[in-house]
Amino acid sequence: MRSLPKDIRRTLIPLSDTAAAVAARLAEQVPGLPAPDTPPFLTALAAAVSDVSGLDVRPADCDTSRLPEHLHVHLVVVADDGTVIDAGDDLAAIVARQAGTARAAVEAAVAPDGFAERHDIVRWDDVGALDRVIETEAPGGHVVRGYPTLLDKGDRVALRVVDNPGLQERAMRGGVRRLLLMAAAPTPAKVARALDGPAQLAVAAAGFAVNDLVAECIEAAVDAILARSDLPWDAPAFSRIERSVSADAAQLAADALAEAADVLAAAGRVNRRLLGLGADAARPTVADAAAHLERLVAPGFVRRAGTTRLPDVHRYVRGIEHRLDHLAGEIARDQRRMAEVRPLERAYAEAVARLDRVSDDVRAVAWLLEEYRVSVFAAPLGVHTPVSPKRIRDAFAAA
Numbered sequence: 001m002r003s004l005p006k007d008i009r010r011t012l013i014p015l016s017d018t019a020a021a022v023a024a025r026l027a028e029q030v031p032g033l034p035a036p037d038t039p040p041f042l043t044a045l046a047a048a049v050s051d052v053s054g055l056d057v058r059p060a061d062c063d064t065s066r067l068p069e070h071l072h073v074h075l076v077v078v079a080d081d082g083t084v085i086d087a088g089d090d091l092a093a094i095v096a097r098q099a100g101t102a103r104a105a106v107e108a109a110v111a112p113d114g115f116a117e118r119h120d121i122v123r124w125d126d127v128g129a130l131d132r133v134i135e136t137e138a139p140g141g142h143v144v145r146g147y148p149t150l151l152d153k154g155d156r157v158a159l160r161v162v163d164n165p166g167l168q169e170r171a172m173r174g175g176v177r178r179l180l181l182m183a184a185a186p187t188p189a190k191v192a193r194a195l196d197g198p199a200q201l202a203v204a205a206a207g208f209a210v211n212d213l214v215a216e217c218i219e220a221a222v223d224a225i226l227a228r229s230d231l232p233w234d235a236p237a238f239s240r241i242e243r244s245v246s247a248d249a250a251q252l253a254a255d256a257l258a259e260a261a262d263v264l265a266a267a268g269r270v271n272r273r274l275l276g277l278g279a280d281a282a283r284p285t286v287a288d289a290a291a292h293l294e295r296l297v298a299p300g301f302v303r304r305a306g307t308t309r310l311p312d313v314h315r316y317v318r319g320i321e322h323r324l325d326h327l328a329g330e331i332a333r334d335q336r337r338m339a340e341v342r343p344l345e346r347a348y349a350e351a352v353a354r355l356d357r358v359s360d361d362v363r364a365v366a367w368l369l370e371e372y373r374v375s376v377f378a379a380p381l382g383v384h385t386p387v388s389p390k391r392i393r394d395a396f397a398a399a
Helices: 004-009 015-027 043-055 091-113 167-182 188-192 197-205 210-226 234-277 282-294 302-324 331-353 361-377 389-398
Strands: 074-080 084-088 118-121 134-137 143-152 157-162
Touching: 015 043, 074 091, 074 331, 084 091, 143 167, 157 167, 167 210, 167 234, 188 210, 188 234, 197 210, 197 234, 210 234, 234 282, 234 302, 282 302, 282 331, 302 361, 331 361, 331 389, 361 389
Parallel strands: none
Antiparallel strands: 074 084, 118 157, 134 143, 143 157
């Protein structure tokens, strides 16, 4: 409760009674050990305070930095014999440090049940069917759960066991994608036919190798098809997705390649405009626009955006072009707009740098920031979702 702002805490007096009611509500929501679908603690706390008080309390209102040191959680990891293995205040950091040890322990526990890692898989027939979870009873009656998954190794796939279902799913997606690319992806030559002469010149002028861009587009197409259905865990499920890749991936990849070439052509126009802006007063705008363009079309941009987001990237680059087209006589206003956008982007970048893993929800905030740039600098191009600084902060707090 002390993590809440003063204006909220004042309405919760007497705090001890409110805290007791909130604790009871939390106990109703999570009566035992947390489950995989249990909401994050601050989300559950905000909901419980809202229920008890009638106020609109959000997770972002709970700032744990307001808590005194003795109220922070201190963690100690011990072995069965009491030996201290690790300690600290940052659970994510401890988990990261002990990940290898935990995985090795899970692998050793499930090995007697017949699970064996492999590193030479090149087709699904090498896999057969995968269990979603392997359970075994360790000494003392403790149940150990291992989660088999496929891991992309570039020219092959490995079968591994990991210690949590979230990591299992993330790795599995990459492993399945690799098997689909090896089994059913279209040939690069077939996809490359989507590029006409001017498009090939735009790609080359941007410093991209056509073959690399084609490979990205094929991967993005396979990802798009894979996203249509649940991950496969047996041969029939994989075969259904494989047939879809055989039928649809070539056209999806060709469309992505044509869109990527349009993105790079627009980026070329922006670069030429930036080279023509030499006035001292325009330097902050030129630096900001150049850095923005580099983020948008850095190598790997097709893979990062995917086939769904690629048209958005095109619109964002055209947004920079619109901004520069309307810069004459408006440099001061442009830099005031920069002052609206850049603090949000810096805060996001700093927060992401502190994360051990960037989730899909956190990545979604980056797309909101791009939409916000369009709304500020190129509003006539339109945004695809309502966006504001408050909405961006709330989305990041909930991610």
